[in-house]
Amino acid sequence: MKFECSIKDARLDCVVISDHNISRPVFCTSGITRMTVIHGGEQVTQTGSYIEVQLPDLIEEVPYTFSLGYDGYAPANRAWMPLGPYLRTGDGGVIQLPPVRSGFHPVPDEPTTSFSGLKLIPQPTHWSPTGQTVLVNSYSCETDAMRFVAALAERQNQGPFLRPDGHPVIMETADLPHDAYTLAITSEHITMAAGDAGGQFYGAITLLMLLQTHKGEIPCGTITDTPRFAWRGQHLDCARHFYKLETITQLLDLMALLKLNRFHWHFADDEAFRLQIECLPQLWQQTQMRGEGHLVPAIFSGSPLAGGSYSKDDARTLIAHAKTLNIEVMPEIEVPAHALALAQVFPDTRDPDDVGSERSVQGYTANVVNPAMPRTWDILEALAREVGALFPFGLLHLGCDELPIDTWMGSPTAKALMAEEGLETTQDLQGWTMSRLAQTVVKNGQRPAAWEEAAQGKNAGIGHNAVLFSWTGAASGFAAARAGYDVVMTPAQHVYMDMAHTDDIDDWGANWAGYVSLDDTIAWDVIPLDEPELVKHIIGVQGAFWSEFTTQDAQLWPMLVPRILGVASKGWQSRDITPADLHSLATDFTRIWRA
Structure with a gap:
């Protein structure tokens, strides 16, 4: 054929x-x-x-x-x-049939200038060199943080990191901010100071990367380093494409090398629910596989039948692996829209008398659960309880993006609920729905999170101290911060790494938000220059990767690397890196990662 x-x-x-x-x-x-x-x-x-x-x-x-x-x-x-x-x-x-040629393997532009400082991404807050160097092929230090980084180095073929005869590293405790550290590098030894385990871990990561990027000839001097934001994240859509557990743990390793500390695990969407929950087993059992003979056809699949699911032990393995890398894992259950699979498994979450004609931007009809149906709340509250309890981070992302226009306006039960609650629009009912579900999350001892649309509605949206993720652009994040929400900035025009790099027809990726180059990942302001007071509510930066056109795990890496370096820079550095310096450093990092 x-x-x-x-x-x-x-x-x-x-x-x-x-x-x-x-x-x-x-x-x-x-x-x-x-x-x-x-x-x-x-x-x-x-x-x-x-x-x-x-x-x-x-x-x-x-x-x-x-x-x-x-x-x-x-x-x-x-x-x-x-x-x-x-x-x-x-x-x-x-x-x-044979697949069309897939994937894109970008090579960073050859830097026009050589970077003269420390070859680190993200760049440290302050570097004071002495002008000397020291030859180092490994380190000697017995702490948990150094051992965790040694294991990471071994997995990524960057070892040996620790040896008994390695360059001595002396650990000290200091009154420093969370995740901050200092390194005093001399020809005799290295003194690392930190106030917590996170600071020790990132100091050790810096030592590993210096070993790799400076090829063992490490500059002497003092590094003082403090992250700009507490939330430095990366998202992965495992609903559209089922990634092997080993691929996700490798992504966590990549994040750790770049001092990213939050993994947003998106395993539920229109096309599948992939976590093997016990309260509603039919949800994952009937949607984990897509294609011939299954409830959901071969949407975004690389073959007539594709998919998989993650057991609770898989989740625990992932959480434990992340913990050694100073990374917390946040799950997402995705409601009320992007719920095609859920609504097909549980049709009683929709009003049978709904005569509305709403359609999602992905072309789905009937992909939204109805908050006026009692069964909807049985399911959503059970999901929130069980999924939230599995993840010790204590933050549960509820979804709430891309609700089709005029959803529920053709549903008699929804209209009755709106009249009872004094609501007028789709957005009003969405805000009411998210607020009620967020209340359940809080009662369960967790904190709710959602996409930016959860702030909509005349009832002030989700509330309940929720963290919102701004994705349509930076402006929506600023607006949410002004309204008092804590916000993670995830603007698609800059950090959606499923976007194509260029407009070349031989490139690979989506383009609805534009083309996102390596330069674009740093060409934006996380906090508006004229509103520095928003710093108290803008808590971080996060990259995203959606998997609509990913049919093989290997297609992930050339989309993330090197652009994830821009995300890491925006999350950690207090000052912006120049495009020329970013390209120069990306060349070194890409070489190390691909090796």
């Missing part, structure tokens, strides 16, 4: 060459967003970006051409080509 696809005149021209005769074939595939048939076939069915197209009988070795397009979009690059294409034959068989 042969399958080829090319982008031409805002359409996808597809060619199938079969190695045998096939009667009544149906072409099945997914794209980045909702697709349409332009010519050469007839649409059979569609769910979001997944589409089935009836083709005529295929004749052995005779090419057949048909064309697909996107509703309202022009395909930007190879990531927009058919994902996981396959044929369903007239007799019910399945034939997987």
